[in-house]
Amino acid sequence: MLLPPLSAIPPWVVSLDDYEGLAKERVEAGVWAYLCGASGDEATLAENREAFGRIKLSPRIFRDLSSASTALTLFGREYAHPIFIAPTAFHRMFHPEGELATVLGASAMESCLTVSTSASTGIEDIVSQATVPPWFQLYIQPDRGFTAELVKRVEAAGCGALVVTADAPLSGLRNREQRAMFRVPAGIEAVNLRGMKAVPPSDRVFGSELLASVPVWKDLEWLRSLTGLPVILKGVIDPEDAVIAADEGVSGIVVSNHGGRTLDTVPAAIEVLPRIADRLEGALPLLMDGGIRRGTDILKALALGASAVMVGRPVIHGLAAAGATGVAHVLKILRTELEIAIALTGRATLKEVDRSVIW
Numbered sequence: 001m002l003l004p005p006l007s008a009i010p011p012w013v014v015s016l017d018d019y020e021g022l023a024k025e026r027v028e029a030g031v032w033a034y035l036c037g038a039s040g041d042e043a044t045l046a047e048n049r050e051a052f053g054r055i056k057l058s059p060r061i062f063r064d065l066s067s068a069s070t071a072l073t074l075f076g077r078e079y080a081h082p083i084f085i086a087p088t089a090f091h092r093m094f095h096p097e098g099e100l101a102t103v104l105g106a107s108a109m110e111s112c113l114t115v116s117t118s119a120s121t122g123i124e125d126i127v128s129q130a131t132v133p134p135w136f137q138l139y140i141q142p143d144r145g146f147t148a149e150l151v152k153r154v155e156a157a158g159c160g161a162l163v164v165t166a167d168a169p170l171s172g173l174r175n176r177e178q179r180a181m182f183r184v185p186a187g188i189e190a191v192n193l194r195g196m197k198a199v200p201p202s203d204r205v206f207g208s209e210l211l212a213s214v215p216v217w218k219d220l221e222w223l224r225s226l227t228g229l230p231v232i233l234k235g236v237i238d239p240e241d242a243v244i245a246a247d248e249g250v251s252g253i254v255v256s257n258h259g260g261r262t263l264d265t266v267p268a269a270i271e272v273l274p275r276i277a278d279r280l281e282g283a284l285p286l287l288m289d290g291g292i293r294r295g296t297d298i299l300k301a302l303a304l305g306a307s308a309v310m311v312g313r314p315v316i317h318g319l320a321a322a323g324a325t326g327v328a329h330v331l332k333i334l335r336t337e338l339e340i341a342i343a344l345t346g347r348a349t350l351k352e353v354d355r356s357v358i359w
């Protein structure tokens with residue numbers, strides 16, 4: 001039997017791993033397989049964690065920390081800390097209040113939520129509950145006219161940026177989810193895509209109608225012409241693609257392998273981050289996601305070239321465990337861990353976090 005969401009957080013819940021355990025008892029098996037799963041043998045999923053484990057930090061002593069702060073400016077806006085929420089689909093599968101609970105928890109912790117194209121709540125309703133303007137993650141749809149309308153709609157709703165996901169023109173084959181025969185439960189849908197002309201499902205990959213409409217670099221240029229919002233490209237791993245993206249004029253890049261859910265056996269995002277940072281030499285702000293579970297992971301990402309990080313599955317663990325309270329507590333745990341890690345490496349501000357933080 002599934003347990004209901006918690007109304008109070010037990011005192012023994014102190015880490016993101018603790019939240020994973022609480023969530024598992026509250027999520028139906030197929031949905032759980034969808035959340036945890038990744039493509040193929042899940043090699044990239046594992047590597048996203050293992051790569052963090054191989055990186056060591058260098059502690060520094062007797063430094064002045066009296067003016068310590070995690071504040072940053074990104075795309076012309078001030079943020080209290082660099083912990084952002086990665087886009088994940090269908091939050092109502094995990095808690096009856098869905099994205100409304102997520103955005104409340106995010107707002108309580110001054111965190112920016114990126115709303116998925118496949119969110120299960122209307123974008124206007126989500127933005128109306130936010131104190132930090134959410135970003136909107138866009139999958140460029142086969143129906144480009146609908147895509148243009150959606151961009152206008154999210155801009156009018158008050159979103160702060162458009163995060164265009166580039167690494168999943170096709171879904172990876174996620175065997176865990178296939179074996180569990182996962183289906184999006186009845187009554188839950190991608191409401192912001194209502195009214196869109198869908199491409200007919202096909203057993204084929206090559207030769208399918210979907211493949212004929214996958215976005216190309218020219219579509220990004222078209223998209224940028226439609227909106228005044230910063231356009232951030234999500235799902236870059238190859239440094240050559242990062243260089244092209246910068247030349248194309250995107251405002252930022254999320255270094256990401258989609259939490260291991262698209263192409264398997266790709267390197268960890270944290271492993272490629274410094275290579276991309278070296279190639280771009282600060283031309284654009286970089287974010288990264290994949291495997292962030294501790295404040296020390298965030299510090300490593302900042303040291304290796306990220307301005308901020310995004311957190312995916314653990315936020316959903318918080319949501320499933322205890323709704324908005326759980327989301328806020330997951331973010332609070334990460335923020336506290338990050339502040340302690342920064343302080344123990346003798347830094348007072350994010351500007352002081354550079355590669356010398358790494359052992």
Ligand SMILES: Cc1cc2nc3c(=O)[nH]c(=O)nc-3n(C[C@H](O)[C@H](O)[C@H](O)COP(=O)(O)O)c2cc1C
Pocket residue numbers: 034035036048086087088089116117118137165234256257258259260261289290291292310311312313314
């Ligand atoms: C259940 C689930 C749904 C996701 N849905 C989306 C999505 O709709 N759009 C997108 O760009 N990325 C999506 N992602 C990828 C996340 O944005 C992010 O890249 C990844 O989860 C980060 O890794 P982490 O879960 O280890 O933090 C999804 C990931 C998960 C686990």
Ligand SMILES: O=C(O)C(=O)c1ccccc1
Pocket residue numbers: 089118168258261
């Ligand atoms: O599950 C995912 O990783 C994802 O990106 C996605 C894409 C389309 C619909 C729902 C989720």
